[in-house]
Amino acid sequence: MFLRFREDVIKTLGEYGDEKFLRESEHSDLASTVAFKLAKEMKKSPKEIADEIVEKIEVESDYIGSVESTNGYINFFASYEFLEDTISVILDEDENYGHLNAKGEILIEHTSANPDGPLHIGHIRNSIIGDTIARIFSKAGMDVKTHYYVNDMGRQVAITVLGVEKLGLKDKKPDHAIAEAYIGANRLIETQPELEEYVENLMLEYERGNEDIVSKFRKAVETALSGIRQTLESINIKHDEFIWESEFIRNGYVDKVIRDLEEKNLIKKEGAWTIELEELEKGVVVRRENGTTLYITRDLAYHLWKNENYNRFINVLGADHKLYASQLSKILMTLGLKPPEIIFFEFVSLPEGSMSTRRGKFISADELIERxxxxxxxxxxxxxxxxxxxxxxxxxxxxxxxxxxxxxxAPEKPMVFxxxxxxxxxxxxxxxxxxxxxxxxxxxxxxxxxxxxxxxxxxxxxxxxxxxxxxxxxxxxxxxxxxxxxxxxxxxxxxxxxxxxxxxxxxxxxxxxxxxxxxxxxxxxxxxxxxxxxxxxxxxxxxxxxxxx
RNA sequence: GGACCCGUAGCCUAGCAGGACAGGGCGUGGGCCUCCUAAGCCCAAGGUCGCGGGUUCGAAUCCCGCCGGGUCCGCCA
Known part of the structure; x- marks a missing residue:
């Protein structure tokens, strides 16, 4: 309702109706500060100009009750009719009140925490921002889908697999059990560096599709995700789909992106394959010397898929991903693809410093909810x-x-828990x-x-x-x-x-x-x-x- | 070394397409339940909007420098 009042004010102001100068105000229902801007070129005081504008304009809207000029501000007041329509529309639209005429589909990717343990209080900042945005887009009338992008190909998952093999899984909430295996495996690696090689081999075999290894990874990741899902559900968050990184290896999208990059002559092959662009401060590696892909390679493939299926897609990311995301976006743009819209949020830290799943230094969302x-x-x-x-x-x-x-x-504010x-x-x-x-x-x-x-x-x-x-x-x-x-x-x-x-x-x-x-x-x-x-x-x-x- | 974000009363926070007295909350002091839920409300004290310059008729808001805090700069994710 207010939106229409606002529209009417803009229309009424005509040539002075630039919305840049509209302000919500405690002195009126909507105020314009145009007169201040015009003061210089017109060589008159804002007050005079505001007086003249108020004199000049004609109110044709039923929603505008009156217009006044005060100290250079042009103040608009809503009419009784506006108030009455507002109440009747609210009562009438009821649960639909708030909708806009937004149309189209939108994909929102949020949370996407590594499946190496439970969500902690930093992750749920992401989840809550993402879920709220999704609900609001949906209210506005858009067809919203939400994705959790599962980083199943990362080193941490390989380490988790190692942990499960060596230490087994404790009988507790699955994501917490996984964290324990992950933290334990990290300690093992510290004392037995030869395990590094084993972990790397796990990653290699997983990417190659070695069935035995694939099922181990699947199991570890599924275990973590089942706990993560429970946590999310307990704070009223549910994703439409969980998209696994490895899918993009298996379904050919990674190959397709690599091909597109090659066609544009963007890849330099010297052992590893590197993208070098002027806009990039540094080369970005998309393929290791051993032939495996990197996180960004799969993410490029995922975004190619997003481009093919959606007009708009939003990612909610921690501020630590800023540089990474700008690289991703620049590469996508040189491929002629649309980059994601991104909501960055700053870190949630503990009074004693930042959190780390690997070191077991975090407050889990479950613990917060419980307490x-x-x-x-x-x-x-x-x-x-x-x-x-x-x-x-x-x-x-x-x-x-x-x-x-x-x-x-505000997302850009760092939080200390x-x-x-x-x-x-x-x-x-x-x-x-x-x-x-x-x-x-x-x-x-x-x-x-x-x-x-x-x-x-x-x-x-x-x-x-x-x-x-x-x-x-x-x-x-x-x-x-x-x-x-x-x-x-x-x-x-x-x-x-x-x-x-x-x-x-x-x-x-x-x-x-x-x-x-x-x-x-x-x-x-x-x-x-x-x-x-x-x-x-x-x-x-x-x-x-x-x-x- | 380079890049990005943040810095508002004892604490947390809004405002940052420049404009009408910098709004809230917690905490502090005082007050309000024979009256629709006191998880509420009212009053009071408390502010160099990090610091220094600049732009402007006007700066918490824009620009430059500095200080403090966080983050990033891997053939990690």
Whole structure:
């Protein structure tokens, strides 16, 4: 709804309608700062110019109630009609509210952690960003597929295979068992360097397709993935497909990419095969002297496949992949292929330094989830609820807290993980939004018990807080559009927090159930619309919208 | 050595297509449940927006330099 208001403002401004100068403002519903920009060339004060523009323009939109010039700003205010349409559209569209007319398919690759152990708290930053983006694209109307790219050909997997052979697998959650074998094997290699050669041979045989070795790799990777899947599922994340790197060896895509590179005369063959491009600061090896391929070779093949099957594809990658990704993209472009759109996120580190699966220095996502859940259970311990409900609520709140904590931080900010903060429920987190949603539900539940009247929102009945709340509610599609354009899911988290906070301002000052007749119908409409926005918003963040808590 | 990211009150964080008093939260001090869920709300104190230059009528936001933290520069993935 806000999107249409915005469009109308741009149209109304005509030649002054450059969206670069539009600002959301606390002084109006939308403001333009064009007058400041024009001040110089027109040799007039911004105030004069703004006055003139306001004088000149003609408002034809039903959604624009008034326009004012203040200190050089041109302030637009939404009309009652806009507010009324907003509420009626929300109530009408219900679970669809927020959709845009986005069309087409999109592939989102995220998480893609090496299958050498459980996901740790750095990996799930990736997962949560990727999953949230996927949900938001899907809401916008696009047909989204998600991929987990499985690095089954890496050295770490070979080491894992060695670990399983030498040390076996402990009886614990499969991904954790794999980590133990992996960490153990790394220690073995340190003391027995001759194992290096064995590991290299495993890699060679795996690439060649030696059946015995292939089944060992498969088994190790599947074992790790089954645990990883469980973890992801526990925080409401599910991939449509797991794509194994080795598939691109077996299905000919690697050969195809190599051929394309050869045809363009991009490969220099001196023992190893190297791509040398001006744009690349260094040569990139795509084939070892022993004839095997490298990670980037398979990734190029994967991206060739993506090009053939999708118009848009997004990868969520840790910032440590920046150089690698730029090499990949440059090579793809010289092949005339589209590079992926990439969301980079900075590292999650521990107070004592960065994490490492190999050294066993990490906090697993499972441990985080477990401990946060214990904390939420404590909070619920003395509530009068049956145990089953308590369990469900504490789980939903725990998962919400974790997802929100990661998604709310801008991807480019490095994070330092802190247990005391992760477990602190006094902090404003997802539970605040879930609570606001439950509050709205509770009011509506009681209204139904008392015989729900027809909802009838009326613009002219709005108090300042009600008006503000409705304006915020009107922005859901606008924020969905922003996330899609900017690929920054944290702006959506921020938005949802503002919905909850604005609703709480309304709640404090406006009795709903005790209000009389038309005011009661009016406010119930606002509460219901808020409930819908909070519910849809929480779902986009992968957080369960609880009706009671 | 080269490249990239981050640096906002005691702590965490928003804002960074330059513009109306730098928003929140935690923590601190004080207050609010005969009233729709107090996982809530209100009030107060707390800021050289890392430092120094520059561009501009105007800089947290753009440019340059420096400092601090992180990351990357493998025939690893």
């Amino acid at each position: 946060v859940k214990e904390e939420t259970e404590k909070i619920l311990a003395d509530r009068e609820m049956d145990e089953e409900e308590k369990r469900k609520i504490s789980e939903a709140v725990a998962v919400g807290a974790i997802r929100f904590d990661f998604v709310k931080v 802190d247990w005391s903060k992760a477990l602190d429920f006094e902090r404003q987190t997802a539970s605040y939004i879930q609570y606001s949603h439950a509050r709205a539900c509770s009011i509506l539940r009681k209204a139904v018990e008392e015989g729900m009247p027809d909802l009838d929102f009326r613009g002219e009945l709005c108090t300042a807080e009600e008006r503000k709340l409705v304006m915020v509610l009107s922005k859901l599609p606008y924020f969905i559009q922003r996330v899609i354009k900017e690929l920054r899911p944290n702006v959506f988290a921020e938005y949802l927090l503002s919905v909850a906070s604005t609703f709480n301002d309304f709640y404090r000052l406006h009795p709903v159930l005790r209000a009389k007749s038309e005011l009661r119908m009016h406010r119930l409409a606002i509460v219901d619309a808020t409930r819908i926005v909070l519910r849809n918003g929480l779902e986009l963040l992968g957080i369960e919208p609880l009706e009671r808590m």
